[in-house]
Amino acid sequence: xxxxxxxxxxxxxxxxxxxxxxxxxxxxxxxxxxxxxxxxxxxxxxxxxxxxxxxxxxxxxxxxxxxxxxxxxxxxxxxxxxxxxxxxxxxxxxxxxxxxxxxxxxxxxxxxxxxxxxxxxxxxxxxxxxxxxxxxxxxxxxxxxxxxxxxxxxxxxxxxxxxxxxxxxxxxxxxxxxxxxxxxxxxxxxxxxxxxxxxxxxxxxxxxxxxxxxxxxxxxxxxxxxxxxxxxxxxxxxxxxxxxxxxxxxxxxxxxxxxxxxxxxxxxxxxxxxxxxxxxxxxxxxxxxxxxxxxxxxxxxxxxxxxxxxxxxxxxxxxxxxxxxxxxxxxxxxxxxxxxxxxxxxxxxxxxxxxxxxxxxxxxxxxxxxxxxxxxxxxxxxxxxxxxxxxxxxxxxxxxxxxxxxxxxxxxxxxxxxxxxxxxxxxxxxxxxxxxxxxxxxxxxxxxxxxxxxxxxxxxxxxxxxxxxxxxxxxxxxxxxxxxxxxxxxxxxxxxxxxxxxxxxxxxxxxxxxxxxxxxxxxxxxxxxxxxxxxxxxxxxxxxxxxxxxxxxxxxxxxxxxxxxxxxxxxxxxxxxxxxxxxxxxxxxxxxxxxxxxxxxxxxxxxxxxxxxxxxxxxxxxxxxxxxxxxxxxxxxxxxxxxxxxxxxxxxxxxxxxxxxxxxxxxxxxxxxxxxxxxxxxxxxxxxxxxxxxxxxxxxxxxxxxxxxxxxxxxxxxxxxxxxxxxxxxxxxxxxxxxxxxxxxxxxxxxxxxxxxxxxxxxxxxxxxxxxxxxxxxxxxxxxxxxxxxxxxxxxxxxxx
RNA sequence: GCAGGAGUGGCGGAAUUGGCAGACGCGCAGGCUUCAGGUGCCUGUGGUCGUUAAGACCGUGUGGGUUCAAGUCCCAUCUCCUGCACCA
Numbered sequence: 001x002x003x004x005x006x007x008x009x010x011x012x013x014x015x016x017x018x019x020x021x022x023x024x025x026x027x028x029x030x031x032x033x034x035x036x037x038x039x040x041x042x043x044x045x046x047x048x049x050x051x052x053x054x055x056x057x058x059x060x061x062x063x064x065x066x067x068x069x070x071x072x073x074x075x076x077x078x079x080x081x082x083x084x085x086x087x088x089x090x091x092x093x094x095x096x097x098x099x100x101x102x103x104x105x106x107x108x109x110x111x112x113x114x115x116x117x118x119x120x121x122x123x124x125x126x127x128x129x130x131x132x133x134x135x136x137x138x139x140x141x142x143x144x145x146x147x148x149x150x151x152x153x154x155x156x157x158x159x160x161x162x163x164x165x166x167x168x169x170x171x172x173x174x175x176x177x178x179x180x181x182x183x184x185x186x187x188x189x190x191x192x193x194x195x196x197x198x199x200x201x202x203x204x205x206x207x208x209x210x211x212x213x214x215x216x217x218x219x220x221x222x223x224x225x226x227x228x229x230x231x232x233x234x235x236x237x238x239x240x241x242x243x244x245x246x247x248x249x250x251x252x253x254x255x256x257x258x259x260x261x262x263x264x265x266x267x268x269x270x271x272x273x274x275x276x277x278x279x280x281x282x283x284x285x286x287x288x289x290x291x292x293x294x295x296x297x298x299x300x301x302x303x304x305x306x307x308x309x310x311x312x313x314x315x316x317x318x319x320x321x322x323x324x325x326x327x328x329x330x331x332x333x334x335x336x337x338x339x340x341x342x343x344x345x346x347x348x349x350x351x352x353x354x355x356x357x358x359x360x361x362x363x364x365x366x367x368x369x370x371x372x373x374x375x376x377x378x379x380x381x382x383x384x385x386x387x388x389x390x391x392x393x394x395x396x397x398x399x400x401x402x403x404x405x406x407x408x409x410x411x412x413x414x415x416x417x418x419x420x421x422x423x424x425x426x427x428x429x430x431x432x433x434x435x436x437x438x439x440x441x442x443x444x445x446x447x448x449x450x451x452x453x454x455x456x457x458x459x460x461x462x463x464x465x466x467x468x469x470x471x472x473x474x475x476x477x478x479x480x481x482x483x484x485x486x487x488x489x490x491x492x493x494x495x496x497x498x499x500x501x502x503x504x505x506x507x508x509x510x511x512x513x514x515x516x517x518x519x520x521x522x523x524x525x526x527x528x529x530x531x532x533x534x535x536x537x538x539x540x541x542x543x544x545x546x547x548x549x550x551x552x553x554x555x556x557x558x559x560x561x562x563x564x565x566x567x568x569x570x571x572x573x574x575x576x577x578x579x580x581x582x583x584x585x586x587x588x589x590x591x592x593x594x595x596x597x598x599x600x601x602x603x604x605x606x607x608x609x610x611x612x613x614x615x616x617x618x619x620x621x622x623x624x625x626x627x628x629x630x631x632x633x634x635x636x637x638x639x640x641x642x643x644x645x646x647x648x649x650x651x652x653x654x655x656x657x658x659x660x661x662x663x664x665x666x667x668x669x670x671x672x673x674x675x676x677x678x679x680x681x682x683x684x685x686x687x688x689x690x691x692x693x694x695x696x697x698x699x700x701x702x703x704x705x706x707x708x709x710x711x712x713x714x715x716x717x718x719x720x721x722x723x724x725x726x727x728x729x730x731x732x733x734x735x736x737x738x739x740x741x742x743x744x745x746x747x748x749x750x751x752x753x754x755x756x757x758x759x760x761x762x763x764x765x766x767x768x769x770x771x772x773x774x775x776x777x778x779x780x781x782x783x784x785x786x787x788x789x790x791x792x793x794x795x796x797x798x799x800x801x
Numbered sequence: 802g803c804a805g806g807a808g809u810g811g812c813g814g815a816a817u818u819g820g821c822a823g824a825c826g827c828g829c830a831g832g833c834u835u836c837a838g839g840u841g842c843c844u845g846u847g848g849u850c851g852u853u854a855a856g857a858c859c860g861u862g863u864g865g866g867u868u869c870a871a872g873u874c875c876c877a878u879c880u881c882c883u884g885c886a887c888c889a
Binding site: 219222223227229246247248249260303327328329330331333334338340341342346347351415416417540611612613614617618619622624625628629632634638674675677678680681682685688745746747748789791793794795796797798799 | 802803804805806807812813814815816820821824825826827828840841842868869870882883884885886887888889
């Protein structure tokens with residue numbers, strides 16, 4: 001009789017064995033087929049690991065373990081995205097250096113991850129706050145700077161009033177700081193910017209060549225927001241200068257009844273002497289500037305504006321004079337900051353026109369422009385539009401652009417919603433920006449040989465009230481000499497955002513100790529691109545876009561061998577509390593993974609998180625579900641008592657074995673861990689029903705389960721005396737021909753309703769099948785058969801009156 | 802408003818190309834083991850009707866449709882989630 005299953009003992013035992021044997025080290029043997037599996041490296045927060053973390057980690061651990069058994073050289077690394085505000089805030093509050101805080105948090109996280117038995121190659125562990133790591137983050141920044149893609153610009157930025165720090169547009173959510181939830185205001189500051197917009201087209205177009213789940217592609221596209229249209233010049237009446245606007249609907253040019261400038265448009269200032277109601281304009285502009293972006297969008301439903309008196313425009317297609325208004329529904333940051341308004345066919349213009357009683361002209365037939373704007377482009381036909389009348393929207397667009405181009409009145413133009421990336425943070429705990437400002441030479445890059453430019457030790461990490469980074473107070477550090485002219489100069493005191501370190505980390509795992517390059521070209525060529533990258537949906541727009549941008553830049557620089565970093569991207573769903581709500585301290589529904597490991601074992605936690613439901617859907621935690629998975633592993637443990645001396649698969653279970661190997665193999669590759677585990681549960685039910693399991697059945701079962709529950713299976717493998725280590729065993733093969741049985745039970749329907757079943761040969765002829773089928777439902781047959789359907793292996797349906 | 806996704810037992814969730822709806826797990830009920838509780842094992846478990854049974858009918862958000870056959874395809878509609886949101 002076997003001993004009791006004791007995960008505490010065996011899990012520790014095998015984790016030690018794997019570590020000592022370097023079981024999961026990726027080797028630099030470039031002749032083997034490679035598989036690079038990547039999960040998002042965590043931010044080592046003070047709270048420790050959350051039950052959400054193991055879900056994606058276990059999923060790719062399963063794939064990695066399986067691929068190793070299939071002979072791949074697998075790279076499955078882990079590291080720490082350790083720069084960031086919570087650590088800095090904790091350091092400020094508790095007067096401990098962020099370096100120490102980070103070190104402690106990392107130790108805790110690492111211990112927790114190791115207790116879960118992941119097959120990470122810990123020899124390749126990286127940490128973004130390690131100077132040997134951020135040396136290369138800075139190096140990439142210098143490359144960007146030298147390529148003209150990093151620039152400093154005075155611009156209104158999003159300023160978090162609590163973090164005292166500038167934020168990227170992406171970090172402002174509903175008008176508040178994504179991180180701390182405080183109010184975000186506009187402030188003009190000189191900021192480092194990265195020209196991600198230069199890559200806007202490629203970032204969209206290259207999505208066609210990668211295997212990302214659809215919603216990730218869609219979000220990336222929406223975020224970049226490419227739209228095709230035209231820039232058109234409207235003459236200002238009695239002026240030399242033209243007013244340039246952007247539109248995606250040049251086909252509606254005959255329907256323009258007014259124009260709108262954004263409140264920040266430079267023409268207002270320029271023509272203020274000729275504007276007779278200048279005071280009203282100024283008042284409106286001030287009111288608009290006081291509104292935050294959030295308020296501006298919140299008040300979207302109610303349009304406001306003022307007509308500019310003394311200024312009007314001329315429609316280039318028909319010479320009509322049209323009024324110009326100013327309104328904050330037009331943004332200076334998009335297009336040209338001015339629009340042509342076509343209330344008949346644009347919802348916003350329609351609302352504005354209705355409110356201010358402006359004329360509405362129908363130029364596309366199909367709707368009722370008095371009731372609402374008709375915006376359908378697919379079916380409309382042009383009316384009231386001169387030479388465009390009668391054309392479809394698509395034809396009209398082409399025709400009008402040609403017409404405008406011929407006369408020098410406009411050009412086709414593509415616009416993007418994507419803005420350049422605000423790259424400065426007025427904070428201590430980030431990578432210093434390796435730039436020096438010299439009175440004579442301007443912004444000068446620090447010489448590459450000086451990298452890493454290390455963070456100096458400061459007394460106080462608190463940001464200053466005037467919005468400068470704590471580094472600004474470090475006289476000794478700030479005052480330096482210009483690398484260019486040798487004169488006195490000052491260091492940049494802003495640091496990089498947290499996104500910087502995570503924008504290229506997957507490259508460093510490939511060659512983590514290289515001090516000559518971020519990674520060797522040979523190693524990059526072998527390992528890149530990442531074959532499978534899994535991460536949260538919350539990183540779909542920011543991290544994914546930023547890292548693709550950097551990678552594309554590095555590709556253009558000849559540093560990396562491929563234009564896209566990730567071949568495949570999947571996302572996991574969140575783990576919710578047992579009440580179906582997001583886990584949070586305040587809701588009191590947080591589950592600590594340590595408790596589960598202590599009470600049930602790591603294998604149970606792993607199995608449960610994979611069995612909980614569809615991988616990409618959110619799932620609510622259930623303590624009973626955890627128990628069920630432990631019960632399953634207990635039954636696996638007891639399987640050893642059923643093992644016989646027989647080899648091969650028993651006759652009764654042969655088909656089932658082949659089917660299960662096939663199902664589990666496929667499910668593990670397709671994120672369907674829940675059904676893969678269900679198949680193994682069903683198999684173990686078969687074993688207990690049979691009352692025995694052959695050695696080979698047992699061996700196959702342990703191998704299939706190993707990626708999910710590596711400790712218990714490794715222990716049983718050893719107890720079973722199969723020799724060697726299970727992690728080195730081969731993944732079981734199946735024979736397609738043996739996944740189907742010779743005879744099948746199929747349903748027999750009468751008029752589409754199931755009336756019986758019949759067991760017949762899989763490839764039975766129609767005659768035989770129907771004969772058997774009729775036999776099974778003979779008492780229901782009327783003899784008046786209209787139609788007989790037989791789908792081999794599936795169904796018999798007899799249609800009768 | 803736009804985009805993406807989802808609505809299936811008491812619950813989590815399964816269902817290659819349309820082909821026996823509810824796999825697997827939880828929960829629940831009964832039984833065996835036990836002094837007892839727990840564990841373990843066995844059996845049952847979509848609903849309604851039917852004395853048990855045999856059986857019948859209904860059943861995948863709602864309403865239509867296509868088909869021998871629909872959770873799956875088409876049209877319409879409702880609800881929920883997740884992004885984005887005055888982007889011209």
